[in-house]
Amino acid sequence: MQRQHHRRVGWYRYHAAVPAVRDPYQVLGVPRDASDDDLKKAYRKLALKYHPDRNPGDKAAEERFKEISEAYATLKDPQKRAWVDRGGGRSPQAGPQPDFSTVDWQTVFNDADVNVNLGPDMPKTGSAVFDALFGVMTNVLRAQGALPGETRRSQASVNLKTAREGGTTTAQVPGPSVCPNCRGRRLEDDGQPCRTCGGRGLKRRGSRVEVRIPAGVRNGTQLRLKGLGGPGNPPGDAYVEVQIELPDSVERVGNELRTTVHLLPSEARQGADLHVHGVPVTVPTGTQDGDVIVVPQGGIAHADMRVTVQVGVWSGLFRWARDKISTTR
């Protein structure tokens, strides 16, 4: 009832005990002496216009459909119509507002020959009827390919090497989503039903998809997988947000990476070619403890990597041995 306080047309609130109700005669566009037949005709005409089949997923149409249905249900009921004629909604003397929570909407629709069938699992009374009508129609029409599919979103973690050099990873697209194998065509190339989705063209619980990571990708980049989102016509797209996972010893400042490398005294003196987190780093001759080596394009998305040198026998030896193991593996 909150929304009705903002309406300029119709009735407004006089008393706290009487919630604002829009004049049902005005809602249906009929005179106050309208016959039952006039009411039915007016409601039918409006109901066709705002029918859930014609306006799936349209919140404004849903509100209007509910409003005209309530107006009709009010005026076709002699007691409720008498309440309106006494000034119900305007005057506290008219008594409390009629209760719509127990109205059987299927009866109302049938009564006015409005073609709406509430399925066996759908609510029959209350506002939930209208939510269900418009929501269910939306899903039915999407599955039939009469509405565009929804966008689906997910994430994929990649390591630094993949982020720098590019590669592939997998992401879980939430369901229901278009089958990535047949891309909704339901068939394999040989004409047999798709083995991944059983010929349905979609995966109800979503699907694992392979994602190509472009070289130099930034953290937070949204990769678009065209047509692999929610089913519909056209199918929705899936978006995968790239999350670059860095080792604890690497700090990211914007796209720039900062880390430390441990060198043997001999490596610092004579220079060396190393890999630091997969990035080739050339140590110049005569490097000192505390020097910073800047590696152009060593960071994310072609930014720099800044490597701080620490010279020490034991830490240098430890790093040297670990490098040996990883290169001989």
Ligand SMILES: [Zn+2]
């Ligand atoms: Zn398939």
